[in-house]
Amino acid sequence: MSEQQTVDRAAIAAELERARSVLHELLDGASAPDLARRSSGTRWTNEQLLFHMVFGYMVVRRLLLLIRMFSRLPEGASRRFAHVLDAATPAFDEVNYRGSALAAVVYNRHRMGRHFDRVIASLQRSLARQTDADLQRSMSFPVRWDPFFTETMTVEQVFRYPGKHFDFHRQQLTLN
Numbered sequence: 001m002s003e004q005q006t007v008d009r010a011a012i013a014a015e016l017e018r019a020r021s022v023l024h025e026l027l028d029g030a031s032a033p034d035l036a037r038r039s040s041g042t043r044w045t046n047e048q049l050l051f052h053m054v055f056g057y058m059v060v061r062r063l064l065l066l067i068r069m070f071s072r073l074p075e076g077a078s079r080r081f082a083h084v085l086d087a088a089t090p091a092f093d094e095v096n097y098r099g100s101a102l103a104a105v106v107y108n109r110h111r112m113g114r115h116f117d118r119v120i121a122s123l124q125r126s127l128a129r130q131t132d133a134d135l136q137r138s139m140s141f142p143v144r145w146d147p148f149f150t151e152t153m154t155v156e157q158v159f160r161y162p163g164k165h166f167d168f169h170r171q172q173l174t175l176n
Helices: 009-029 032-036 046-070 075-087 089-106 112-129 132-136 155-170
Strands: 138-140 152-154
Touching: 009 046, 009 112, 009 155, 032 046, 046 075, 046 089, 046 112, 046 138, 046 155, 075 089, 075 138, 132 155, 152 155
Parallel strands: none
Antiparallel strands: 138 152
């Protein structure tokens, strides 16, 4: 691997820490009425949307497992899997909405921050274990599931994905 392909792990780690810090600031600064208020442009309340933002990081751990598996299979395997998932987008959208709404009951304002701390710590440990070759592994993704998914994503891109997702949804919060 050439120097130009070396991944800036420190930048990814800093981005993970930034999101952790921002989530705590948002939770600490929000009142119960703020969290119960509808977000802008979604069907979620602010509290539900905050959980959905956390969930973006939770899903990365599973995506890393999928990439590890599919990157060892013939290329067509992940492409077919991504097409099947794309075909299931309407069902995914409904599960995504309802799942975040329900999960926010368990991972509410009182538990969400501690859970996010554990998720970020897990991702930081995973990032530290990745070799340069691991970070370049890739697979096809269902591009209809998320605007930040691309047709093919590397492990590095998957580590960077939840920050984009987080920042996008942060703009939809209606917290005072």
